[in-house]
Amino acid sequence: MSAPITPSTAPEKGIVNPPGTTLVKKPYPFWLGGVAASLAASVTHPLDLTKVRLQTSGDKGMLNSMRKTVAANGFTGLFDGLTGTLLRQMTYSMMRFAVYDAAKEALQDGPGPMPAWRMALAGSIAGGVAGVFGNPAELMMVRMQADKAKPPEKRYNYRNSIQGLYRMTQQEGIASWYRGVVPNGFRAVLMNMSQLASYDWFKEQLISNKLLTDGPVCHFVASLGAGTVATTVCSPADVLKSRIMNAQGAGTTSTIAVIRQSLAAEGPMFMFKGWVPAWMRLQPTTILIFLILEQLKSGIDKYRQAGGKAL
Template sequence: MSADKEAVVAAVEKPVVAAAKPKPYPFWLGGVAASIAASVTHPLDLTKVRLQTSSDKRMIASMKKTIATEGVKGLYDGLTGTLLRQMTYSMARFAAYDKIKEAMHVGPGPPPAWKMALAGSCAGGIAGIVGNPFELIMVRMQADKKKYGYRNSLQAFFKMTRDEGPKSWFRGVVPNGIRSILMNASQLGSYDWFKNALLGSGVSDGPILHFFASLGAGTVATTVCSPADVIKSRVMNAKGSAGTMEIIRTSLANEGPRFLFKGWLPAWTRLQPTTILIFLTLEQLKAGVDKYRAAGGTHL
């Protein structure tokens, strides 16, 4: 056999070595990115909750009322609850979404939209249960922490457990879980969809692409989640034994179906920059991890 033929045979018979699977990013990156974003947009989140749970009608008027009665620092009431919520709920949803998406799609190319939506739904269900106690504390602290005697998130958690028992951890878990499922299917799934669509249309991967992908994801998520978000806030802020269905019936009787979208504008105004900040921050954190690993770092 000639040398050329032997070279061809060797090339054909040479075993194909599978590309090394990339090392996953640290599971806590999503929680850190969400905490940074939530710290910036907290006044809007607080105003959204107060619009949903009080007689306030307008976003700006509600913010002025808060400043007039509590000062500028009043716009940051419940910030510790928000941060604790992000490092439980958001950390769980981002970590679970990546794992579930990876398990569901092993073929070439990006996963189809339905797989991303399903992965987001599953991740949302997990995160909704894990983060429910701290979601409850966050809502109460933002609505009126003086009414509950809360000083910070940890004191609030122990006080709630002592006064209301561990069962209080799961108050509002059904509407919160539904909202979490809808949020993550629409936000995480649509962000990936928009990102892949933009990449496919020739937009280069970078902050501009991440901005527009998150802009689309925030609008989709706000609209899809508004009804569950309003119901969740009202259930969590209600005292006594009023159940979810009773609260829905009362709200429908008093305000009509439009109550389901009460606070949509502040919700969009809050969620949109939050979504943009989360994904821009998360992408930059991932880029930082990549640079760290390329430089020989082994701790991330």
Template structure:
């Protein structure tokens, strides 16, 4: 007789049903908007400096920061933060929601979706969010860039809602669509490069033996995504800032701004402010995704204890 015995799975008793694992509930649609708002609030001084470099004659990041502190104090580094909040709770909230929905449409919800499907879903989300968030984008750019202008050329908005109402009253409702083309184009590039590349890098890292689904993996994937996004989005970002900050007749023409900038500065203008843009977008991207992942953990923790979210 052989000493080894084989073990076979015993059949289920007659009449006993297999209990399937309940499908995990989707996360709240507003989670991405909250994560982006928290991140943007922390990195606001860098975003402010980036916009002023792109829209003014300032040449260097440190000099621009020193100029802001010298003229408006440390508090000046947070000029226009209400516009940042408006932008994040419109544009970013929409893009995270639309990205999840777009992934379902293109079939990119599996464990390892192909990069092109992620990029397609990101592009779709960017187009929607860029359109919806355009008014908030204009308000943010104008509030941030105001004190970099001469006093007689400032808008002098009190806060984001004052800016929105005055734009409609003084420039017409069509002013809310100023720079819509470059903004949507930038949003498509941003989401295809930031959201999609984060998912891609995260999936690739998890295939290795060095990473697990934890904060170290999230940090590394978001760092790579931030660098990719900065480089891809720089030209559209510069054009968007220059067009949205303009107020004269005919100054919103994309081709006109390109021709004027190329003539005055050469093709390098498209990457003007890359270092502060990277310095701002890199920590922002890291903070967004780290905060987003932690917020998802909070939701999971709450639901496990019967607290609906």
């Protein structure tokens, strides 16, 4: 049973502590990660768009691809498919953060820091669940981002992500929502195992070794390490996912068919095509997500300590 609070006891993060009561652990709102990810993705969307177009077209070089997009569609063309990105963040990202927190709590065995392998296991569980749950939004995001890089006759021309899902259901059936779910799910496992777990590990190491105190600088350094690890681990699955989801025509959408065709045309390094824009996109996204998320949590802590009960 928790001990009563004394005047010298500092409130802990995430703790609700009305005067005269015992410490009560209360989880953060499940949607918090989705909000943080949506805000971050809105800023970094042009880099994500460029990464997808490099992976699915014959464009050469990140800057050349961005110039091509602006020349064809204006500056706003860099934000094509933003509704798909936001839908993806409020499904996939919201789910992965919520499940990761729940999995860490279930896997925690006694006091003290959680071992790295348990963090990685919690991240893998979160990625597997979120990868399946968020696959329709992921598919829509990839299609909308890649659309204007195609010849006009091959474009989907979705107005927004919701209308796109409706049209896809009418034209391709509900099963089309889960095209590419295997590589996408595998990528989600890798992403969350590497990104979420490595962020927690870097943060814990920085604090426990007294290199940094818990604060924005620590969060920045930990997220920098997490973004680099995640980009490298996830690149092969990310390329396969984008190519499968964007493929058209019978016999061209299976994982094996895409791997065979890509190897024959480009060699094994196709798995790291778009690594630089992927890193440049994921790095600021990772930094922004965790900085925003930590600040949102801090704000909720202050709100709760002031007696707020709505969150």
